[in-house]
Amino acid sequence: MPGVPAAVARLLVRPSARTARWPAFLVVVPLGALVVRQGARDGSDPSTIAVPIATMLLGAWLCLAFEDAAAQVVSSQPTLLAIRRTVRASIAVTAATLAWFATTFIGPLSGPTWPMAQMFGVVAIVALACAALAARTTASERSGIAAICGLIGTIVALPFVLGLAFDRPIAIDPSRVPIGSPSGYWATMAVLAAVVLALAHRDPALVGPLARLRSRRVRRAPTRVVPAREMH
Numbered sequence: 001m002p003g004v005p006a007a008v009a010r011l012l013v014r015p016s017a018r019t020a021r022w023p024a025f026l027v028v029v030p031l032g033a034l035v036v037r038q039g040a041r042d043g044s045d046p047s048t049i050a051v052p053i054a055t056m057l058l059g060a061w062l063c064l065a066f067e068d069a070a071a072q073v074v075s076s077q078p079t080l081l082a083i084r085r086t087v088r089a090s091i092a093v094t095a096a097t098l099a100w101f102a103t104t105f106i107g108p109l110s111g112p113t114w115p116m117a118q119m120f121g122v123v124a125i126v127a128l129a130c131a132a133l134a135a136r137t138t139a140s141e142r143s144g145i146a147a148i149c150g151l152i153g154t155i156v157a158l159p160f161v162l163g164l165a166f167d168r169p170i171a172i173d174p175s176r177v178p179i180g181s182p183s184g185y186w187a188t189m190a191v192l193a194a195v196v197l198a199l200a201h202r203d204p205a206l207v208g209p210l211a212r213l214r215s216r217r218v219r220r221a222p223t224r225v226v227p228a229r230e231m232h
Contacts, residue, residue: 012087020091021064021144029099032057033106040107047109047116048173054103055120056155058096062127063147065092066135082201089128096124118186119174125193126154132200154189 032054039050065088100120104112112120130150134143162178163170170178177185 012084013091016084016088017091020088020095021061021067024064025061025095025099028057028061032099033103036103036106036109040109046107047113048171048175051103051109051116052119052172052174055100055116055123056151058100058120059123059127059151059155060148062092062096062124063131063134063151064144065089065128066131066147067144085132085201093124093128113175115174115182115186118182122186122189122193123151123155125190125197127151129193129197129200130154132197136200154193 035053035057036046036050039046039053066085097120101112103109104116127147130147131143134146134150138146156172159172159178160170162168166178168178169176174186175182179185180188
């Protein structure tokens, strides 16, 4: 029935919102605001260092999105994992976006710039991808920590390595990327993270494309008929 997934999603909103990691959120948001405020002291531009740090703090909180304590509440109902994850991700991303948008008006800032918005979007997608992958491969109680390590490696360590390899300036400024233009770099990161996020939610019982291709080749392979005289 077309209305069933929407009805189930509405039922999941309350337990998912109740079991989100709000204590960590209440720590991350003031800490990010403090970092941006300190980055604006003495006439400095907080958008180059302070805002990216605040963005990473919110991304670290998003890495906890799929530590689904509400799964025990809804485990008695046949709810698809993708629906539960979509509800949890929607709640977490909405809260993180509102908090991040507020930090872009602290001090001399007058709102988000395009590179800042691109970086936040990529950090959010990468955080959810790392959270989904960690929840698939790690125990639920430790998946958030593993996801945070993956986020730091992707957003911080990888640009550092690329900057050294291509002799480019090493910075966390969203407008100074190690390869290509900021728009192209962040768009590529977003696409790759979205692919990982989709693959992490793939049902392991489904047959993969490579397995389908091999089975088709087996079915199409010609069968040699052995003459009766060769059998004796």
